[in-house]
Amino acid sequence: SNPTLLILPGDGIGPEVMTEVRRIIDWFGDKRGLKFDVAEDLVGGAAYDAHGTPLTDKTMAHAQSVDAVLLGAVGGPKYDDLDFSVKPERGLLRLRKEMDLYANLRPAQCFDALADFSSLKRDIVAGLDIMIVRELTSGIYFGEPRGIQADNEGGRVGVNTQRYTTNEIRRVARSAFELARRRSNRLCSMEKANVMESGILWREEVQWVHDNEYPDVELTHMYADAGAMQLVRAPKQFDVIVTDNLFGDLLSDAAAMLTGSLGMLPSASLGAPAENGRPKALYEPVHGSAPDIAGQGKANPCACILSFAMALRYSFDQGTEADRLEAAVESVLRDGVRTADLMQAGDRDPASTTQVGDAVLKALDAS
Ligand code: NAI
Numbered sequence: 001s002n003p004t005l006l007i008l009p010g011d012g013i014g015p016e017v018m019t020e021v022r023r024i025i026d027w028f029g030d031k032r033g034l035k036f037d038v039a040e041d042l043v044g045g046a047a048y049d050a051h052g053t054p055l056t057d058k059t060m061a062h063a064q065s066v067d068a069v070l071l072g073a074v075g076g077p078k079y080d081d082l083d084f085s086v087k088p089e090r091g092l093l094r095l096r097k098e099m100d101l102y103a104n105l106r107p108a109q110c111f112d113a114l115a116d117f118s119s120l121k122r123d124i125v126a127g128l129d130i131m132i133v134r135e136l137t138s139g140i141y142f143g144e145p146r147g148i149q150a151d152n153e154g155g156r157v158g159v160n161t162q163r164y165t166t167n168e169i170r171r172v173a174r175s176a177f178e179l180a181r182r183r184s185n186r187l188c189s190m191e192k193a194n195v196m197e198s199g200i201l202w203r204e205e206v207q208w209v210h211d212n213e214y215p216d217v218e219l220t221h222m223y224a225d226a227g228a229m230q231l232v233r234a235p236k237q238f239d240v241i242v243t244d245n246l247f248g249d250l251l252s253d254a255a256a257m258l259t260g261s262l263g264m265l266p267s268a269s270l271g272a273p274a275e276n277g278r279p280k281a282l283y284e285p286v287h288g289s290a291p292d293i294a295g296q297g298k299a300n301p302c303a304c305i306l307s308f309a310m311a312l313r314y315s316f317d318q319g320t321e322a323d324r325l326e327a328a329v330e331s332v333l334r335d336g337v338r339t340a341d342l343m344q345a346g347d348r349d350p351a352s353t354t355q356v357g358d359a360v361l362k363a364l365d366a367s
């Protein structure tokens with residue numbers, strides 16, 4: 001039977017960029033014999049409008065049963081005043097939580113053709129290709145106790161707790177070691193073992209997984225603050241980086257700016273491997289629903305297209321086809337077929353979302 005995909009386009013530019021991805025999925029079926037059983041459903045504001053909830057139980061159960069979920073984006077001004085419990089973001093959070101997607105993969109890849117869009121000098125970023133693995137389901141954003149209470153001095157105290165267990169660290173470390181093996185076999189783990197107990201445990205447990213299960217991978221440890229400096233000073237020294245939820249949030253956003261536009265950044269969130277070896281998986285662009293450009297055909301579909309390339313690689317073991325798709329995107333950018341977010345003053349007219357999709361399909365045909 002064919003591998004199964006659930007597509008959740010969501011809100012704003014989500015459906016616009018997903019339309020291009022669907023054409024690409026069809027291309028792989030028609031031209032490469034790589035057929036998927038594709039279903040489509042609502043999430044976020046679109047689901048709220050139809051059902052009064054940002055994710056129905058039925059859609060949630062469906063997401064649990066497929067090989068991979070592909071999501072566009074959720075949210076928009078129309079939903080800003082909704083009660084917290086039915087806000088569009090809650091649909092996404094529910095998916096991540098109930099699928100237990102603990103490893104968030106954020107590649108920072110700088111195509112040569114876009115090196116001038118980086119916040120850094122061309123030499124430092126051209127050809128950059130690193131992967132940050134952020135722990136996504138635990139740490140200081142979830143640890144108890146938490147809250148704001150009265151303190152003893154008539155003021156208040158705000159509390160969050162950083163808490164990591166052996167199992168939580170080991171499982172995300174395994175995801176990172178697996179990735180390192182598929183890439184250049186190098187992993188750098190970042191924490192602050194110099195000042196945090198959870199950092200000491202993090203370092204020891206990542207080392208344990210290395211020594212017992214992945215001795216062939218080159219493992220280094222770095223304090224996360226030093227890592228932030230190194231990411232900006234000489235990012236090409238890294239291959240795979242693994243870190244906790246908080247540090248990963250900051251480091252992956254910083255790394256994103258090494259590569260240029262938000263419209264180029266894909267992501268994957270992976271959970272435990274199932275019996276067939278496939279991890280629970282959700283693929284989505286890093287960007288949001290971009291209400292400022294929604295409905296105008298201006299959205300860059302590349303982040304969503306590259307998210308599907310990640311699905312090919314990490315859920316369906318189609319690394320060669322993922323390379324093919326990434327190369328097609330790169331050639332389109334090199335040819336100058338670009339949406340407005342990738343244009344500079346004086347450039348000719350920007351391409352539309354559909355024109356970029358057309359160009360990627362043409363480049364695939366020529367591959
Ligand atoms: P955003 O990522 O939607 O937009 C930020 C800026 O980048 C805007 O100027 C937008 O036009 C531009 N941009 C984003 N994606 C682009 C693309 N593919 N092509 C060209 N330009 C692009 O973030 P913002 O404006 O903070 O949030 C807008 C809405 O999206 C909010 O409701 C927010 O809650 C939601 N959001 C949803 C996310 C998700 O679904 N994972 C992530 C971030 C925000």
Ligand code: MG
Nearest residue numbers: 249250252253
């Ligand atoms: Mg962030």
